[in-house]
Amino acid sequence: MDFTPTRARALTRLTQFLPAAGRRYAETRNADDGPHEGGRGNVSQLSPWLHAGLIGAPEVLDAVLAQHSLRAGEKFIAEVFWRIYFKGYLEQRPAIWSDYRKGRDDALAALERNAGLRTAYAAATEGRTGIEAFDVWARELVETGYLHNHARMWFASIWIFTLRLDWRLGADFFLRHLMDADAASNTLSWRWVAGLHTKGKHYLARADNIARYTAGRPGGALAAEGLADDAEPLGEPQDYGRQRLDLPGPVTSADLAEPFALLLHDEAAHHAPLALPASPALVIGGARPEARSPGAIGTAAQSFATGALASGMAEAATAFACPAVAWRAGEPLAPLLAEAGIHRIALPYLPAGWTRDALWPEIAPLAAKGRVVAVLGDLDRATWPLAKAGFFGVAKAIDSLLAECGITGTMR
Ligand SMILES: Cc1cc2nc3c(=O)[nH]c(=O)nc-3n(C[C@H](O)[C@H](O)[C@H](O)COP(=O)(O)OP(=O)(O)OC[C@H]3O[C@@H](n4cnc5c(N)ncnc54)[C@H](O)[C@@H]3O)c2cc1C
Structure with a gap:
């Protein structure tokens, strides 16, 4: 599969x-x-x-609705x-993310102290457990x-309930290697x-289920012997209360009347899905893929992330006929703006996660001075408040959310 990190390739794959x-x-x-x-x-x-952010959810949904009825496309x-x-849920409970980070760091420290754990962790991450499916x-x-998706579910289940490794180490292993690594999902x-x-309510992987749904792999069905079949779900003492969302409203051309810089980042690498009402005078690219984990980032994930931002910056510079500069980790942001004589930045909304953790300390002082215009899409703004508890609250509103946001299959 060609995972070239450009918007053009995303659109081709969508088509x-x-x-x-x-x-x-729905069936397969x-x-x-x-x-x-x-x-x-x-x-x-x-x-x-x-x-x-090389392609946006609204345009994907719109393209699906242009070819399929709402009923036929409902599963996708x-x-x-x-x-x-998931994004909206985490945004209302950011302590889940900060506790995950702390738990991950504690679990990584425990690995350092315990040779047995270290051996089990290495066997799992290097695919040497002896459970064929997991190792593959x-x-x-x-x-x-x-x-x-199904492999992610089985893998996580075997990691937690059969190998009995800390779930935060598994989540960290995924974040280091997934090209789509997303703090919320x-x-x-x-x-x-x-x-x-x-x-x-936990998910227990079963060998017969794995064999059934992996039968179409080139080497045939994957075996998974010795899986735990009666493990108890994990528990935790804390209950994560919901915090009120304070989401920015739609951006108008009046908000961007003065010259401004567009800040592209790991979760918003392209200007097109942002549909800005005015053109920036400067494009700034702040790539921070290394912030997702204290460990080394995998080659595929690293090159997708840096390639996405490089292609997004180049295309924005061409589209807006303006310069594009990289804002590197550890560098202050304000001098980049001062050099260009620019006061404001348009910032694609930074939801809870490592991109926010890495960029916000530099952006916060500018935001406090009213120099930041946050850009959030209509679909996120309409959906996130419904992500209060289970998915059902969102699921039952999908038809009306699509209509409210004008996603009807006629956008392109
Ligand atoms: C343990 C575990 C970890 C995961 N980690 C991530 C992650 O870091 N990043 C990530 O984007 N997804 C994650 N997912 C969700 C899901 O597995 C992937 O989004 C999906 O497999 C991506 O493949 P696709 O684009 O072919 O999905 P498709 O089936 O084609 O679905 C279309 C799009 O819908 C979204 N989507 C599909 N399934 C899910 C789901 N279960 N949850 C949330 N969104 C979904 C994705 O954006 C996906 O691109 C995780 C799932 C599990 C069980």
């Missing part, structure tokens, strides 16, 4: 996948048929581009809403930077598998 986004997706999406040179046929594999559309739901996915993740999915997201 290629669209015919399958209706009934075919659970099968993990293995990596395929021309791209998997049953799932879109759009997640790396979606994560990087619901999955795209899962991504938005561990290597596939490191080599390709992508895993099928990843952390909350690991918690879901563990039984922490829907309290007391």
Whole structure:
């Protein structure tokens, strides 16, 4: 599969996948048929581009609705809403992210102290546990930077309940290697598998289920012997209360009347999905893929992230006929603006996660002086407040959210 980190490649992959986004997706999406040179046929594999903001969820949904009815495309559309739901859920409970980081650091420190744990962790991440399916996915993740959703669920379940490793080390392993590594979808999915997201309801991988849904892989069905079949869900003492969302309203041309800089980052690498009402005088690119983990980032994830921002910066510079400069980690931001004589920045909204952790300390003083215009899409603004508890609150509103945001299959 060609994962070139450009908007053009995202649009090509979307067009290629669209015919399958209706009934075919609904009927076959659970099968993990293995990596395929021309791209998997049953799932879109759009997640790396979606994560990087090279393509936006609204335009993907609109393209699906241009080819399929809402009913025929409902399964695919619901999955795209899962991504938005997780973002909105974490945004209302950012302590889940900060506690994850702390728990991960403690678990990494425990590895240093305990040789037995270190050996088990190395066997898991290097694909040497002896559980065939798990080992194949561990290597596939490191080599390709992508895993099928069902494989992620099985992998996380085996990690937690059979290998009995700390879930935060597994989530960290995913973040280091997934091209689509997303603080919300990843952390909350690991918690879901563990039984922490829907309290007391965990996901136990079963060998027969794995064999059934991996039968289409080039080497045939994957074996998974010796899986735990009666493990208890994980528990935790804290209850994460919901904090009020304070989301920015739509950006108007009056907000951007003076010359401004557009700050592109790891989760918003392209200007097109942002639909800005005015043109920036400067483009700034702040790539921070290394901020996702204290450990080394995998080659596929690293090159997708840096490539996405490089292509986004180059295309924005051309589109707006303005300079583009890199804002490197550790450098102050204010001098870049001062040099260009620019006061304001348009900032694609930074949701809870490592991109925010890495960039916000430099941006906060500017925001305090009213120099930051946050840009958030209508679909996120409308959906996030509904991500209060389970997915159902979002699921039942999908039809009206699409209509409210003008996503009807006629955008392009
Ligand atoms: C343990 C675990 C960790 C995960 N970590 C991530 C992550 O770091 N980043 C990430 O983007 N997704 C994550 N997911 C969700 C999901 O596995 C991927 O989004 C999906 O596999 C991406 O492949 P695709 O683009 O072919 O999906 P498709 O099936 O084609 O779906 C289309 C789009 O919908 C969204 N989507 C689909 N399924 C889910 C889901 N279950 N949850 C949230 N969004 C979904 C994605 O944006 C995806 O690109 C994780 C799931 C699990 C179980």
